[in-house]
Amino acid sequence: MSNSTTPLYEVRNIGKQYGSVVALDGVNFKIHAGEVIGLVGDNGAGKSTLVKALSGAHQPSSGEILLEGKPVVWKSPHDALEAGIETLYQDSGLAPDLSVSANVFLGREKVVSGILGKLGFLSQKQMDKEAHEDLERVGIAVPASNRSVSQLSGGQRQAVAIGRAVSWARKVIILDEPTNHLGARQAAEVLQIIKRAKERGLGVVFISHTLPHVLQVTDRIVVLRLGRVVADAPTSTFDAEKLLGTITGLIETK
Ligand SMILES: Nc1ncnc2c1ncn2[C@@H]1O[C@H](COP(=O)(O)OP(=O)(O)O)[C@@H](O)[C@H]1O
Ligand SMILES: [Mg+2]
Structure with missing residues:
Protein backbone atom coordinates (compact mmCIF):
# COMPACT_ATOMS: atom_id res chain seq x y z
CA MET A 1 0.00 0.00 0.00
CA ILE A 85 -17.46 3.66 10.31
CA GLU A 86 -18.61 0.62 12.29
CA THR A 87 -17.32 -0.37 15.69
CA LEU A 88 -17.66 -3.67 17.47
CA TYR A 89 -17.00 -2.98 21.13
CA GLN A 90 -15.66 -5.68 23.37
CA ASP A 91 -19.13 -5.96 24.84
CA SER A 92 -21.00 -6.54 21.61
CA GLY A 93 -24.34 -5.19 22.78
CA LEU A 94 -26.56 -7.85 21.26
CA ALA A 95 -30.06 -8.04 22.64
CA PRO A 96 -30.41 -11.64 23.84
CA ASP A 97 -34.20 -11.77 23.73
CA LEU A 98 -34.44 -10.60 20.14
CA SER A 99 -33.96 -12.77 17.09
CA VAL A 100 -30.74 -12.87 15.10
CA SER A 101 -32.33 -10.81 12.33
CA ALA A 102 -33.74 -8.23 14.73
CA ASN A 103 -30.24 -7.86 16.12
CA VAL A 104 -28.78 -7.39 12.66
CA PHE A 105 -31.21 -4.53 12.04
CA LEU A 106 -31.22 -3.17 15.59
CA GLY A 107 -30.52 0.54 15.86
CA ARG A 108 -30.23 1.02 12.11
CA GLU A 109 -33.54 2.74 11.59
CA LYS A 110 -32.06 6.08 12.59
CA VAL A 111 -28.80 5.54 10.80
CA VAL A 112 -29.48 4.39 7.27
CA SER A 113 -32.29 6.31 5.68
CA GLY A 114 -32.71 3.83 2.84
CA ILE A 115 -33.30 1.08 5.32
CA LEU A 116 -35.87 3.13 7.21
CA GLY A 117 -38.10 3.13 4.17
CA LYS A 118 -37.37 -0.49 3.53
CA LEU A 119 -37.99 -1.63 7.09
CA GLY A 120 -41.49 -0.21 7.06
CA PHE A 121 -42.42 -2.64 4.32
CA LEU A 122 -40.35 -5.62 5.33
CA SER A 123 -42.25 -8.58 6.66
CA GLN A 124 -40.63 -10.61 9.40
CA LYS A 125 -39.82 -13.27 6.81
CA GLN A 126 -38.13 -10.78 4.52
CA MET A 127 -36.15 -9.35 7.41
CA ASP A 128 -34.98 -12.85 8.40
CA LYS A 129 -33.96 -13.47 4.80
CA GLU A 130 -32.08 -10.17 4.48
CA ALA A 131 -30.29 -10.70 7.78
CA HIS A 132 -29.30 -14.18 6.66
CA GLU A 133 -28.00 -12.81 3.38
CA ASP A 134 -26.08 -10.04 5.16
CA LEU A 135 -24.38 -12.57 7.39
CA GLU A 136 -23.72 -14.96 4.51
CA ARG A 137 -22.21 -12.18 2.44
CA VAL A 138 -19.51 -11.70 5.06
CA GLY A 139 -19.07 -15.45 5.43
CA ILE A 140 -20.96 -16.18 8.63
CA ALA A 141 -23.10 -19.27 8.86
CA VAL A 142 -25.61 -18.98 11.68
CA PRO A 143 -28.65 -21.10 12.28
CA ALA A 144 -32.04 -19.70 11.28
CA SER A 145 -32.10 -15.93 11.77
CA ASN A 146 -35.52 -16.11 13.41
CA ARG A 147 -34.00 -17.83 16.43
CA SER A 148 -33.45 -15.65 19.46
CA VAL A 149 -29.89 -14.72 20.28
CA SER A 150 -30.22 -16.26 23.76
CA GLN A 151 -30.44 -19.68 22.07
CA LEU A 152 -27.04 -19.25 20.43
CA SER A 153 -23.69 -20.32 21.79
CA GLY A 154 -21.16 -17.67 22.81
CA GLY A 155 -19.24 -18.18 19.59
CA GLN A 156 -22.38 -17.89 17.46
CA ARG A 157 -23.39 -14.70 19.27
CA GLN A 158 -20.01 -13.21 18.62
CA ALA A 159 -20.30 -14.26 14.98
CA VAL A 160 -23.63 -12.42 14.71
CA ALA A 161 -22.16 -9.31 16.33
CA ILE A 162 -19.19 -9.35 13.96
CA GLY A 163 -21.39 -10.12 10.99
CA ARG A 164 -23.69 -7.25 11.80
CA ALA A 165 -20.80 -4.79 12.06
CA VAL A 166 -18.90 -6.04 9.02
CA SER A 167 -21.94 -6.25 6.78
CA TRP A 168 -22.99 -2.67 7.60
CA ALA A 169 -19.53 -1.10 7.41
N1 LIG B 1 -13.69 6.98 31.83
C1 LIG B 1 -12.46 7.07 32.33
N2 LIG B 1 -12.20 7.85 33.40
C2 LIG B 1 -10.97 7.97 33.91
N3 LIG B 1 -9.88 7.35 33.41
C3 LIG B 1 -10.06 6.56 32.34
C4 LIG B 1 -11.35 6.37 31.75
N4 LIG B 1 -11.21 5.52 30.70
C5 LIG B 1 -9.90 5.20 30.64
N5 LIG B 1 -9.21 5.82 31.62
C6 LIG B 1 -7.76 5.73 31.84
O1 LIG B 1 -7.13 6.07 30.62
C7 LIG B 1 -6.01 5.21 30.39
C8 LIG B 1 -6.20 4.46 29.09
O2 LIG B 1 -7.27 3.54 29.24
P1 LIG B 1 -7.85 2.67 28.05
O3 LIG B 1 -8.00 3.54 26.86
O4 LIG B 1 -9.04 1.98 28.54
O5 LIG B 1 -6.66 1.64 27.78
P2 LIG B 1 -6.68 0.17 27.11
O6 LIG B 1 -7.94 0.03 26.35
O7 LIG B 1 -5.46 0.13 26.26
O8 LIG B 1 -6.60 -0.81 28.24
C9 LIG B 1 -5.90 4.33 31.62
O9 LIG B 1 -5.00 4.94 32.51
C10 LIG B 1 -7.30 4.33 32.17
O10 LIG B 1 -7.30 4.09 33.54
MG1 LIG C 1 -9.48 -1.40 26.60
Whole structure:
Protein backbone atom coordinates (compact mmCIF):
# COMPACT_ATOMS: atom_id res chain seq x y z
CA MET A 1 0.00 0.00 0.00
CA SER A 2 1.51 3.29 -1.09
CA ASN A 3 2.04 5.87 1.61
CA SER A 4 1.55 8.65 -0.90
CA THR A 5 -2.18 7.95 -1.19
CA THR A 6 -4.55 9.86 1.08
CA PRO A 7 -5.40 7.70 4.09
CA LEU A 8 -8.98 6.51 4.33
CA TYR A 9 -9.15 7.48 7.98
CA GLU A 10 -6.69 9.34 10.12
CA VAL A 11 -6.23 10.98 13.49
CA ARG A 12 -3.51 13.58 13.92
CA ASN A 13 -1.90 14.47 17.17
CA ILE A 14 -4.90 13.63 19.31
CA GLY A 15 -4.87 13.89 23.05
CA LYS A 16 -7.39 12.79 25.62
CA GLN A 17 -7.36 13.47 29.32
CA TYR A 18 -9.62 12.14 32.00
CA GLY A 19 -9.09 14.64 34.78
CA SER A 20 -5.39 14.36 35.56
CA VAL A 21 -5.00 11.06 33.65
CA VAL A 22 -3.46 11.46 30.20
CA ALA A 23 -5.01 8.58 28.25
CA LEU A 24 -3.77 9.68 24.79
CA ASP A 25 -0.81 11.96 24.24
CA GLY A 26 -0.18 13.22 20.69
CA VAL A 27 -1.33 10.07 18.91
CA ASN A 28 -1.13 9.78 15.12
CA PHE A 29 -2.97 6.89 13.53
CA LYS A 30 -3.96 6.26 9.94
CA ILE A 31 -5.51 3.53 7.90
CA HIS A 32 -5.81 3.02 4.16
CA ALA A 33 -8.60 1.30 2.25
CA GLY A 34 -8.01 -2.46 2.13
CA GLU A 35 -5.56 -2.33 5.01
CA VAL A 36 -5.75 -4.26 8.29
CA ILE A 37 -4.13 -2.47 11.22
CA GLY A 38 -3.34 -4.28 14.44
CA LEU A 39 -3.75 -1.99 17.46
CA VAL A 40 -1.99 -3.45 20.47
CA GLY A 41 -0.79 -2.40 23.88
CA ASP A 42 -0.90 -3.37 27.52
CA ASN A 43 -3.93 -2.68 29.70
CA GLY A 44 -4.26 1.07 30.18
CA ALA A 45 -2.21 1.86 27.06
CA GLY A 46 -5.08 3.87 25.56
CA LYS A 47 -6.51 1.44 22.98
CA SER A 48 -10.15 1.81 24.06
CA THR A 49 -9.78 5.57 24.34
CA LEU A 50 -8.46 5.70 20.77
CA VAL A 51 -11.31 3.44 19.61
CA LYS A 52 -13.82 5.80 21.24
CA ALA A 53 -12.32 8.76 19.40
CA LEU A 54 -12.44 6.83 16.10
CA SER A 55 -16.03 5.69 16.67
CA GLY A 56 -17.37 9.06 17.81
CA ALA A 57 -18.13 7.80 21.32
CA HIS A 58 -16.17 10.68 22.74
CA GLN A 59 -14.39 13.74 21.46
CA PRO A 60 -10.65 14.00 21.90
CA SER A 61 -9.38 16.88 24.04
CA SER A 62 -7.11 18.00 21.18
CA GLY A 63 -6.03 17.06 17.67
CA GLU A 64 -8.00 16.35 14.52
CA ILE A 65 -9.77 13.51 12.74
CA LEU A 66 -9.80 13.20 8.94
CA LEU A 67 -11.96 10.97 6.79
CA GLU A 68 -10.67 10.66 3.23
CA GLY A 69 -8.53 13.71 3.83
CA LYS A 70 -11.34 15.91 5.11
CA PRO A 71 -11.53 17.06 8.75
CA VAL A 72 -14.53 15.65 10.58
CA VAL A 73 -16.01 16.16 14.04
CA TRP A 74 -18.13 13.37 15.48
CA LYS A 75 -20.73 14.67 17.89
CA SER A 76 -21.97 11.13 18.56
CA PRO A 77 -21.38 7.53 17.43
CA HIS A 78 -24.26 7.98 14.98
CA ASP A 79 -22.25 10.59 13.08
CA ALA A 80 -19.43 8.09 12.58
CA LEU A 81 -21.85 5.27 11.69
CA GLU A 82 -23.50 7.47 9.11
CA ALA A 83 -20.10 8.15 7.59
CA GLY A 84 -19.49 4.40 7.20
CA ILE A 85 -17.46 3.66 10.31
CA GLU A 86 -18.61 0.62 12.29
CA THR A 87 -17.32 -0.37 15.69
CA LEU A 88 -17.66 -3.67 17.47
CA TYR A 89 -17.00 -2.98 21.13
CA GLN A 90 -15.66 -5.68 23.37
CA ASP A 91 -19.13 -5.96 24.84
CA SER A 92 -21.00 -6.54 21.61
CA GLY A 93 -24.34 -5.19 22.78
CA LEU A 94 -26.56 -7.85 21.26
CA ALA A 95 -30.06 -8.04 22.64
CA PRO A 96 -30.41 -11.64 23.84
CA ASP A 97 -34.20 -11.77 23.73
CA LEU A 98 -34.44 -10.60 20.14
CA SER A 99 -33.96 -12.77 17.09
CA VAL A 100 -30.74 -12.87 15.10
CA SER A 101 -32.33 -10.81 12.33
CA ALA A 102 -33.74 -8.23 14.73
CA ASN A 103 -30.24 -7.86 16.12
CA VAL A 104 -28.78 -7.39 12.66
CA PHE A 105 -31.21 -4.53 12.04
CA LEU A 106 -31.22 -3.17 15.59
CA GLY A 107 -30.52 0.54 15.86
CA ARG A 108 -30.23 1.02 12.11
CA GLU A 109 -33.54 2.74 11.59
CA LYS A 110 -32.06 6.08 12.59
CA VAL A 111 -28.80 5.54 10.80
CA VAL A 112 -29.48 4.39 7.27
CA SER A 113 -32.29 6.31 5.68
CA GLY A 114 -32.71 3.83 2.84
CA ILE A 115 -33.30 1.08 5.32
CA LEU A 116 -35.87 3.13 7.21
CA GLY A 117 -38.10 3.13 4.17
CA LYS A 118 -37.37 -0.49 3.53
CA LEU A 119 -37.99 -1.63 7.09
CA GLY A 120 -41.49 -0.21 7.06
CA PHE A 121 -42.42 -2.64 4.32
CA LEU A 122 -40.35 -5.62 5.33
CA SER A 123 -42.25 -8.58 6.66
CA GLN A 124 -40.63 -10.61 9.40
CA LYS A 125 -39.82 -13.27 6.81
CA GLN A 126 -38.13 -10.78 4.52
CA MET A 127 -36.15 -9.35 7.41
CA ASP A 128 -34.98 -12.85 8.40
CA LYS A 129 -33.96 -13.47 4.80
CA GLU A 130 -32.08 -10.17 4.48
CA ALA A 131 -30.29 -10.70 7.78
CA HIS A 132 -29.30 -14.18 6.66
CA GLU A 133 -28.00 -12.81 3.38
CA ASP A 134 -26.08 -10.04 5.16
CA LEU A 135 -24.38 -12.57 7.39
CA GLU A 136 -23.72 -14.96 4.51
CA ARG A 137 -22.21 -12.18 2.44
CA VAL A 138 -19.51 -11.70 5.06
CA GLY A 139 -19.07 -15.45 5.43
CA ILE A 140 -20.96 -16.18 8.63
CA ALA A 141 -23.10 -19.27 8.86
CA VAL A 142 -25.61 -18.98 11.68
CA PRO A 143 -28.65 -21.10 12.28
CA ALA A 144 -32.04 -19.70 11.28
CA SER A 145 -32.10 -15.93 11.77
CA ASN A 146 -35.52 -16.11 13.41
CA ARG A 147 -34.00 -17.83 16.43
CA SER A 148 -33.45 -15.65 19.46
CA VAL A 149 -29.89 -14.72 20.28
CA SER A 150 -30.22 -16.26 23.76
CA GLN A 151 -30.44 -19.68 22.07
CA LEU A 152 -27.04 -19.25 20.43
CA SER A 153 -23.69 -20.32 21.79
CA GLY A 154 -21.16 -17.67 22.81
CA GLY A 155 -19.24 -18.18 19.59
CA GLN A 156 -22.38 -17.89 17.46
CA ARG A 157 -23.39 -14.70 19.27
CA GLN A 158 -20.01 -13.21 18.62
CA ALA A 159 -20.30 -14.26 14.98
CA VAL A 160 -23.63 -12.42 14.71
CA ALA A 161 -22.16 -9.31 16.33
CA ILE A 162 -19.19 -9.35 13.96
CA GLY A 163 -21.39 -10.12 10.99
CA ARG A 164 -23.69 -7.25 11.80
CA ALA A 165 -20.80 -4.79 12.06
CA VAL A 166 -18.90 -6.04 9.02
CA SER A 167 -21.94 -6.25 6.78
CA TRP A 168 -22.99 -2.67 7.60
CA ALA A 169 -19.53 -1.10 7.41
CA ARG A 170 -18.96 0.96 4.29
CA LYS A 171 -15.50 2.34 4.99
CA VAL A 172 -13.93 1.34 8.28
CA ILE A 173 -14.56 -1.49 10.70
CA ILE A 174 -13.10 -1.37 14.21
CA LEU A 175 -13.04 -4.68 16.05
CA ASP A 176 -12.17 -4.53 19.75
CA GLU A 177 -11.02 -7.98 20.89
CA PRO A 178 -13.32 -9.88 18.51
CA THR A 179 -11.66 -13.24 19.10
CA ASN A 180 -11.86 -13.10 22.90
CA HIS A 181 -13.58 -16.10 24.44
CA LEU A 182 -13.71 -17.90 21.10
CA GLY A 183 -12.45 -21.40 20.43
CA ALA A 184 -9.59 -21.91 17.98
CA ARG A 185 -11.85 -22.77 15.05
CA GLN A 186 -14.20 -19.86 15.65
CA ALA A 187 -11.26 -17.50 16.04
CA ALA A 188 -9.92 -18.73 12.71
CA GLU A 189 -13.31 -17.92 11.17
CA VAL A 190 -13.15 -14.39 12.53
CA LEU A 191 -9.72 -13.95 10.97
CA GLN A 192 -11.24 -15.10 7.67
CA ILE A 193 -13.99 -12.49 8.05
CA ILE A 194 -11.31 -9.85 8.55
CA LYS A 195 -9.56 -10.98 5.38
CA ARG A 196 -12.78 -10.77 3.40
CA ALA A 197 -13.52 -7.30 4.79
CA LYS A 198 -10.06 -6.27 3.58
CA GLU A 199 -10.81 -7.71 0.14
CA ARG A 200 -13.99 -5.62 0.05
CA GLY A 201 -11.72 -2.59 0.42
CA LEU A 202 -12.63 -1.76 4.00
CA GLY A 203 -10.07 -0.44 6.43
CA VAL A 204 -9.97 -2.79 9.42
CA VAL A 205 -8.72 -1.93 12.90
CA PHE A 206 -8.11 -5.15 14.82
CA ILE A 207 -7.46 -4.94 18.56
CA SER A 208 -6.26 -8.09 20.25
CA HIS A 209 -4.03 -9.42 22.99
CA THR A 210 -3.57 -12.63 21.00
CA LEU A 211 -0.35 -11.71 19.25
CA PRO A 212 -0.25 -14.70 16.84
CA HIS A 213 -3.64 -13.54 15.49
CA VAL A 214 -2.34 -10.00 15.10
CA LEU A 215 0.77 -11.23 13.30
CA GLN A 216 -1.31 -13.51 11.08
CA VAL A 217 -3.99 -11.13 9.82
CA THR A 218 -2.63 -7.55 9.85
CA ASP A 219 -0.65 -5.50 7.34
CA ARG A 220 0.67 -3.00 9.87
CA ILE A 221 0.89 -2.88 13.64
CA VAL A 222 0.53 0.16 15.86
CA VAL A 223 1.75 -0.28 19.44
CA LEU A 224 0.47 2.04 22.16
CA ARG A 225 2.18 2.41 25.50
CA LEU A 226 0.94 4.80 28.20
CA GLY A 227 -1.00 6.87 25.70
CA ARG A 228 1.74 7.18 23.08
CA VAL A 229 2.46 5.40 19.83
CA VAL A 230 5.76 3.60 20.41
CA ALA A 231 5.78 1.66 17.14
CA ASP A 232 3.98 1.88 13.80
CA ALA A 233 5.48 -0.50 11.25
CA PRO A 234 4.64 -3.20 8.69
CA THR A 235 3.71 -6.50 10.31
CA SER A 236 6.53 -8.18 8.39
CA THR A 237 9.03 -6.28 10.56
CA PHE A 238 7.77 -7.95 13.75
CA ASP A 239 7.99 -11.40 15.20
CA ALA A 240 6.19 -12.49 18.39
CA GLU A 241 9.16 -11.72 20.61
CA LYS A 242 9.79 -8.27 19.20
CA LEU A 243 6.10 -7.41 19.34
CA LEU A 244 5.81 -8.49 22.97
CA GLY A 245 8.98 -6.58 23.85
CA THR A 246 7.63 -3.45 22.18
CA ILE A 247 4.32 -3.71 24.05
CA THR A 248 5.94 -4.19 27.43
CA GLY A 249 8.74 -1.71 26.89
CA LEU A 250 11.48 -4.31 27.21
CA ILE A 251 12.46 -3.36 23.67
CA GLU A 252 12.96 0.39 23.43
CA THR A 253 11.76 1.83 20.15
CA LYS A 254 11.92 5.60 20.33
N1 LIG B 1 -13.69 6.98 31.83
C1 LIG B 1 -12.46 7.07 32.33
N2 LIG B 1 -12.20 7.85 33.40
C2 LIG B 1 -10.97 7.97 33.91
N3 LIG B 1 -9.88 7.35 33.41
C3 LIG B 1 -10.06 6.56 32.34
C4 LIG B 1 -11.35 6.37 31.75
N4 LIG B 1 -11.21 5.52 30.70
C5 LIG B 1 -9.90 5.20 30.64
N5 LIG B 1 -9.21 5.82 31.62
C6 LIG B 1 -7.76 5.73 31.84
O1 LIG B 1 -7.13 6.07 30.62
C7 LIG B 1 -6.01 5.21 30.39
C8 LIG B 1 -6.20 4.46 29.09
O2 LIG B 1 -7.27 3.54 29.24
P1 LIG B 1 -7.85 2.67 28.05
O3 LIG B 1 -8.00 3.54 26.86
O4 LIG B 1 -9.04 1.98 28.54
O5 LIG B 1 -6.66 1.64 27.78
P2 LIG B 1 -6.68 0.17 27.11
O6 LIG B 1 -7.94 0.03 26.35
O7 LIG B 1 -5.46 0.13 26.26
O8 LIG B 1 -6.60 -0.81 28.24
C9 LIG B 1 -5.90 4.33 31.62
O9 LIG B 1 -5.00 4.94 32.51
C10 LIG B 1 -7.30 4.33 32.17
O10 LIG B 1 -7.30 4.09 33.54
MG1 LIG C 1 -9.48 -1.40 26.60
